Amino acid sequence: MTDKKARLLQGNHACTLGALAAGVRFYAGYPITPSTEIAEIMSEELPKLGGKFIQMEDEIASMACILGASLTGKKVLTASSGPGISLKQENIGFAAMTEIPCVIVNVQRLGPSTGGPTSPAQGDIMQARWGTHGDHPIIALCPSSVKECFDLTVTAVNFTEKYRVPVYLMLDEIVGHMREKVVLPNPEELELVERKKPTCAPHEYKPYATDESLIPEMADFGTGYKWHVTGLFHDETGFPSNSSQVAERLMSRLMNKIEKYKDEICMWEEIQTDDAELLLVAYGCTARSAQEAIKLLRAEGIKIGLFKPKTIWPFPELPLEKLAQQAKHVIVPEMNLGQLYYEIDRICKDKAQVSGLFKANGELITPGEIIAKVKEVLS
Amino acid sequence: MEKIQFRLSGTGGQGLITAGIILGEAAVLDNKEVIQTQSYGPEARGGASKAEVIISNDEIFYPKVSVPDFLLTMSQEAAKKYGQEIKEGGIILVDSSMVSNFENPQAKIIEIPITKLAREEIGKNFVANIIALGAIVGITKIVTFESLKEAVLNRIPTGSEEINIKALELGLQWGSM
Numbered sequence: 001m002t003d004k005k006a007r008l009l010q011g012n013h014a015c016t017l018g019a020l021a022a023g024v025r026f027y028a029g030y031p032i033t034p035s036t037e038i039a040e041i042m043s044e045e046l047p048k049l050g051g052k053f054i055q056m057e058d059e060i061a062s063m064a065c066i067l068g069a070s071l072t073g074k075k076v077l078t079a080s081s082g083p084g085i086s087l088k089q090e091n092i093g094f095a096a097m098t099e100i101p102c103v104i105v106n107v108q109r110l111g112p113s114t115g116g117p118t119s120p121a122q123g124d125i126m127q128a129r130w131g132t133h134g135d136h137p138i139i140a141l142c143p144s145s146v147k148e149c150f151d152l153t154v155t156a157v158n159f160t161e162k163y164r165v166p167v168y169l170m171l172d173e174i175v176g177h178m179r180e181k182v183v184l185p186n187p188e189e190l191e192l193v194e195r196k197k198p199t200c201a202p203h204e205y206k207p208y209a210t211d212e213s214l215i216p217e218m219a220d221f222g223t224g225y226k227w228h229v230t231g232l233f234h235d236e237t238g239f240p241s242n243s244s245q246v247a248e249r250l251m252s253r254l255m256n257k258i259e260k261y262k263d264e265i266c267m268w269e270e271i272q273t274d275d276a277e278l279l280l281v282a283y284g285c286t287a288r289s290a291q292e293a294i295k296l297l298r299a300e301g302i303k304i305g306l307f308k309p310k311t312i313w314p315f316p317e318l319p320l321e322k323l324a325q326q327a328k329h330v331i332v333p334e335m336n337l338g339q340l341y342y343e344i345d346r347i348c349k350d351k352a353q354v355s356g357l358f359k360a361n362g363e364l365i366t367p368g369e370i371i372a373k374v375k376e377v378l379s
Numbered sequence: 380m381e382k383i384q385f386r387l388s389g390t391g392g393q394g395l396i397t398a399g400i401i402l403g404e405a406a407v408l409d410n411k412e413v414i415q416t417q418s419y420g421p422e423a424r425g426g427a428s429k430a431e432v433i434i435s436n437d438e439i440f441y442p443k444v445s446v447p448d449f450l451l452t453m454s455q456e457a458a459k460k461y462g463q464e465i466k467e468g469g470i471i472l473v474d475s476s477m478v479s480n481f482e483n484p485q486a487k488i489i490e491i492p493i494t495k496l497a498r499e500e501i502g503k504n505f506v507a508n509i510i511a512l513g514a515i516v517g518i519t520k521i522v523t524f525e526s527l528k529e530a531v532l533n534r535i536p537t538g539s540e541e542i543n544i545k546a547l548e549l550g551l552q553w554g555s556m
Contacts, residue, residue, distance in 0.1 A: 008403045008413065118418075178442050179400065179415040181407045285442070292440040367441050 006183050011149040011176045012037035012079075014184075015105060015169065016045065018153030019077045021187050024103070025051035026074040028065035030058055030084060033117040034173040035107035038079035059084040063091035067100045071229065073195075073220030075157055079105035082124060083114055085131070092166050093132030094231045096254065099164035099208075099216065101195060103156045106168055107176040108284075110362045119362025120173035122284055122335040128168045129313050135251060137258045139265055140168040140313040144287040146180035152310060158193040159265065163257055164215055170312065172335070174285035174364060198225060208250075209236040214257050258314050266316035269308040270323065272298065276305030278374060279327040279352070281320065281344050283309050286333050286365050293370035304374065315343050324348035329377050333357040333365045353377070382435040383521060384444040387511070388461045389453030389474075391428045394508035399430030401512060401530045406434045408526035414442045427460040434521055449519060450486070451511055453477050453493065472514060472554075474507070489518060491553045497546065506546035513547040517554020524551060 009017075016038050019027075027042040043053045052069070056062040059080055066076040080088065085106045095102050110116030111123050124131075128140040139159055141152045153169060160167040198205050198217040207227035210216045219225030232240035233247040241247075258265065272294060273279065282290035287308045297304045307323055309316050324330055330352045332341045341356040348354050357373045359365050385402065387395045396417045403415040417430045431444040446466050452458040453474040458481050465471060465486045473481050473488060476495035481488065491514055497507040509531060516527050528547060535543050 006407050006410070008400065008407050008415065174416070174442060177416065179403055179413075180439075180442075181403075181411075181413050288440045288442055295440065364441075364443055366445070368445075 004183060004186060006181050008179045009146050009182050010037060010179045011146045011171060012107065013041055014146045014149040014182065015153045015171065016041040017184065018150040019157065020045055020049065021190055022154040022157035023075045023192055024077045024157055025049060026066060026069040026076045027078065028054040028056050028062045029078045029080065030056055030062050032081045032084045034109055034176050035079040035081050035105060038105060059087035060091065063088040066102050067091060067095055070100045070102055071221045075161060077103040077105065079107065081107050081109045082111040085124060085127065089132040093134065093136060095166045096136040096138065097231050098229050101160040101164055103160055103167050103169060106170055108170060108172040110360065116362045118173065120285060120335065120364060121360060121362065122172055122286065123360060124170065125312060125336065125339040128170060135255060137165045137254050138168065138313050139165050139311070140170055141310060142170040142283045142312050143175055144284050144308065146178065147182045148310065149175060150184055154190055161195045162193045163261060164218065165257060170284065172284050202226065206236040207238040208234060210253065214253050214260055262314055265311055265314060267310040268316045268319055269310065271306040271308060273305035273307065273323055275303050277328050278302065278304040279307055279323055279330045280304065280370065281307045281330060281332045283312060286335055289365050289367050289370055290333060292367035296367060297371060297374060302374065312340065317347050320344065320347050324351040327352045330354045331357060331373055331377060333370055335365060336360050382433060382439065383449065384447045385432040385449045386429055386444050386447040386461060387451045388427060388429040388457035390457065391426065393453055394505065395428060396430045397534065398508040398512050399432050401534050402432050402515065404533065405522040405526040405530035408529055409522050411436060412439050414439045416442055427454065427457040429461065451515065453511065470518060472518065496549060500549055501542055501546050503542055506542060509543050509546040510550035513550020514554035517551040
């Protein structure tokens with residue numbers, strides 16, 4: 001499937017190859033621009049690997065469908081964009097509550113509503129965190145290159161299998177559609193995670209009993225283990241309960257899964273930050289504009305660096321806090337009208353001055369716009 | 380080599396996105412850094428459409444063409460839409476069988492009747508994009524002809540090798556004049 005040769009590859013294609021390499025063997029979806037290539041390539045490649053591809057009647061059913069497949073032990077993924085992601089929210093909440101592993105790829109386009117189908121945006125950052133109701137755990141990863149589309153898809157599949165938390169992969173129209181030179185790893189070089197399965201006899205199985213790992217063992221449906229899956233608050237047996245103690249215990253375990261493994265989940269890059277007095281915080285396609293701007297500003301002698309979160313939820317708070325202590329200014333360029341900005345402001349505001357550079361018109365933020373903002377902040 | 384930015388413009392259906400991908404794949408074969416992007420949506424079906432390719436020896440960050448060093452224009456509408464956006468001293472390759480009365484004092488203009496050559500010399504309109512690629516490489520030497528040829532052969536349907544290579548060589552010849 002992959003060989004160690006440089007090739008020109010599209011971001012959406014790399015995401016698909018990452019999913020297949022990570023062991024995804026079930027895809028259900030409803031095609032939507034700018035994510036459609038993922039469905040197209042999956043429909044061609046999955047059957048060759050003994051996997052299944054289903055085009056469902058809509059986005060809600062697509063999400064339900066991958067959860068059903070995941071319950072039988074398959075690694076699953078679906079892809080969509082804004083309008084489809086909005087429809088999937090109910091079942092994403094169901095996945096968080098029932099701890100069914102799944103990866104949701106969101107190739108972001110300009111919203112709200114049907115918005116701009118072919119226009120890039122980063123407007124779904126807060127939707128990824130709070131799109132479905134109630135407190136719930138979520139992981140969201142954000143690639144800024146074609147290579148990262150591959151790598152982070154593998155990571156997303158691993159994370160969801162390990163932690164049993166829904167994982168969003170937040171692409172955007174730019175990263176999803178551009179073609180870039182990449183060298184992909186061989187499949188045998190990848191470390192893959194398989195979900196933990198019960199070793200007890202079927203009649204002794206308690207589907208939501210956990211040890212200190214906080215992650216219950218998950219039996220495949222159809223293998224003799226019978227269990228109840230419900231979005232209602234439930235105890236170790238999986239059956240609903242009205243007890244406030246049961247609710248509290250489950251809620252705190254669900255949220256503590258993220259807290260406990262935060263150090264493993266949080267990934268970021270620090271680029272030219274050693275002496276940076278000025279710090280850009282950027283993710284996805286915007287991180288590329290930021291890097292170009294840094295190259296040009298460094299040539300002028302301005303000490304500027306980039307903090308690039310690859311995990312946006314949970315946000316890698318501590319490393320950013322540390323960098324903000326040495327920086328005088330933090331600038332957050334993002335292709336929305338201020339979303340991750342508020343999280344970054346919360347983390348950095350006592351240490352540095354935080355400003356945003358926002359754009360939500362379907363155009364990429366240019367290096368020139370970042371440079372102008374930097375000069376404005378410095379003047 | 381500094382970063383060279385190409386914009387290939389014309390009408391949806393002329394195969395310019397394929398041309399952009401082939402140029403990008405040839406650059407990969409030459410071990411260069413490359414990013415290829417394109418315009419989508421209503422633009423992709425008729426109207427002015429474009430594919431962009433950035434080729435460099437160094438890592439490319441910003442993926443879009445800011446101001447092109449090289450512009451290919453294969454339709455009147457694309458010439459009107461993109462024809463004035465070019466780096467000072469850049470090159471504009473004009474398909475003179477599709478675009479008339481084109482002027483841009485900032486750039487060096489090279490006129491080649493690309494579509495006419497495809498129709499009359501090869502007998503197939505659809506190889507116009509391949510002729511254009513040959514011409515681009517003849518003019519700029521951005522990739523080696525061997526890599527370009529290999530990239531074309533990797534992309535085209537079996538059975539059409541001969542006419543595509545003929546088209547490529549014809550373009551190269553015109554571009555090298």
